[in-house]
Amino acid sequence: MSAIQDKLAGQIPALREEIKTLVKEHADQVISQVTIKQAYGGVRGVKCLVCDTSEVPPDKGLLIRNTPVGELADRLPEEILWLLLTGELPSADELKDLQDDLRARAKVPQYVWDVLEAMPKDSHPMAMFDTAILVMQKESKFVQAYNTGVTKPDYWVYTLEDALDIIAKLPAIAAGVYRLRFNKGPRIDNDTSLDWSSDYVHMLGMGDSGGKFTEAMRLYFVLHSDHESGNVSAHTTACVNSALSDLYYSLSAGLNGLAGPLHGLANQECLNWILEVKEKFGGVPTDKQLEEFAWETLKSGKVIPGYGHAVLRITDPRFTAFLKWSKENIGDDETVQMVAKVYDVVPGVLKQVKKIADPWPNVDAGSGAILYHFGLTEFPYYTVLFSVSRALGVCSQSVMARAMGWPIERPKSIPTSWIKAQVK
Numbered sequence: 198m199s200a201i202q203d204k205l206a207g208q209i210p211a212l213r214e215e216i217k218t219l220v221k222e223h224a225d226q227v228i229s230q231v232t233i234k235q236a237y238g239g240v241r242g243v244k245c246l247v248c249d250t251s252e253v254p255p256d257k258g259l260l261i262r263n264t265p266v267g268e269l270a271d272r273l274p275e276e277i278l279w280l281l282l283t284g285e286l287p288s289a290d291e292l293k294d295l296q297d298d299l300r301a302r303a304k305v306p307q308y309v310w311d312v313l314e315a316m317p318k319d320s321h322p323m324a325m326f327d328t329a330i331l332v333m334q335k336e337s338k339f340v341q342a343y344n345t346g347v348t349k350p351d352y353w354v355y356t357l358e359d360a361l362d363i364i365a366k367l368p369a370i371a372a373g374v375y376r377l378r379f380n381k382g383p384r385i386d387n388d389t390s391l392d393w394s395s396d397y398v399h400m401l402g403m404g405d406s407g408g409k410f411t412e413a414m415r416l417y418f419v420l421h422s423d424h425e426s427g428n429v430s431a432h433t434t435a436c437v438n439s440a441l442s443d444l445y446y447s448l449s450a451g452l453n454g455l456a457g458p459l460h461g462l463a464n465q466e467c468l469n470w471i472l473e474v475k476e477k478f479g480g481v482p483t484d485k486q487l488e489e490f491a492w493e494t495l496k497s498g499k500v501i502p503g504y505g506h507a508v509l510r511i512t513d514p515r516f517t518a519f520l521k522w523s524k525e526n527i528g529d530d531e532t533v534q535m536v537a538k539v540y541d542v543v544p545g546v547l548k549q550v551k552k553i554a555d556p557w558p559n560v561d562a563g564s565g566a567i568l569y570h571f572g573l574t575e576f577p578y579y580t581v582l583f584s585v586s587r588a589l590g591v592c593s594q595s596v597m598a599r600a601m602g603w604p605i606e607r608p609k610s611i612p613t614s615w616i617k618a619q620v621k
């Protein structure tokens with residue numbers, strides 16, 4: 198038994214008991230109501246999902262297992278995975294066990310590369326990445342166990358197996374997609390002496406003599422790892438998983454949602470917008486020029502990518518962590534300076550648009566400038582990196598959902614005629 202499986206096996210019985218008692222004793226207590234506006238408005242703000250891996254208070258931003266994400270900025274993604282699953286940071290031995298376990302599962306089957314190589318050369322990197330996950334479905338240990346009669350209390354064990362198998366392979370798949378899609382030459386094999394993010398940078402093949410790119414990628418993978426369970430990618434993963442579809446099905450489904458421009462694809466759009474500004478004004482613009490450009494974007498009916506949020510009502514602490522790192526490490530970079538300038542100017546513009554609930558930057562507003570600085574200039578690739586990281590959170594959520602034995606999701610829909618009858 199691996200250390201993570203052992204740890205969870207120790208924790209899960211008490212968690213199950215706690216939730217069972219909570220539901221039994223307070224089954225009918227109302228925790229949220231739904232208005233007609235919410236029913237037509239993307240179910241915004243309705244409290245009807247449970248997620249214990251992380252929480253996003255609108256006035257605080259991301260807490261991973263109650264710890265503000267900014268306080269986790271120096272951690273390894275593997276430590277975050279342990280934290281997401283268990284609620285605790287790992288000891289040195291536990292971390293080593295998890296890293297060894299991931300290394301042992303890291304080899305990507307050849308047929309994945311055959312499928313990716315057969316895809317059209319102009320496929321979106323997200324379509325390639327999600328296809329790679331889906332095509333490995335036949336490897337699912339959950340399906341094998343289910344078909345041979347494993348019982349419900351043990352579903353989580355095999356979901357954890359699938360989660361670790363998938364997460365271990367994501368750096369190689371992401372690096373392989375990059376090299377294939379952007380003609381960077383042959384794939385580079387894993388280096389099993391490296392940690393999860395360092396191995397990714399190694400397989401990307403862009404070099405990192407000062408170690409700063411690797412540091413940036415570690416930060417990137419930590420900051421994007423989870424954001425409670427109501428966002429499109431997490432909720433889709435959870436919903437598909439609730440049908441007892443395995444994680445290959447459910448994670449690829451969720452990441453297809455991350456590929457939308459209002460969600461994870463915003464990071465590709467965001468840098469694009471910043472570079473458009475730079476090009477138009479031949480460098481960093483004045484505040485007035487930037488303000489005018491922001492209004493132009495809004496008046497043309499487009500959103501300003503990287504700004505606004507469905508839940509947050511403050512500057513996203515993940516943006517703050519990226520900006521701090523950028524200023525400290527690559528502060529001379531003109532694109533980083535642009536990100537800081539946009540942060541000075543754009544909230545003032547968005548505040549004047551009444552309908553916009555949150556004028557502040559979200560995680561996507563600053564991450565692209567860092568990637569761009571280190572020569573990762575292919576914007577359509579950026580959401581793949583978001584996906585590698587977000588898999589840590591949504592896979593952990595799925596393992597815990599199986600551990601708690603949550604049922605298949607089935608909210609009730611109603612037709613407009615029913616709503617009209619209610620308001621009569």
Ligand code: HAX
Binds near residue numbers: 555
């Ligand atoms: N620029 C222009 N208009 C914006 C805006 C922005 N940055 N943010 C919100 N609005 C608009 C909305 O489009 C909406 O307009 P309509 O009513 O005409 O459709 C109105 O303001 C009200 O929206 P809201 O209540 O403030 O925000 P929502 O919860 O509906 O949407 C979004 C949240 C993140 C989708 C939205 O702020 C947005 O489109 N932002 C830009 C895209 C972006 O950065 N997305 C990434 C978000 C973080 C994330 O999930 N990363 O993966």
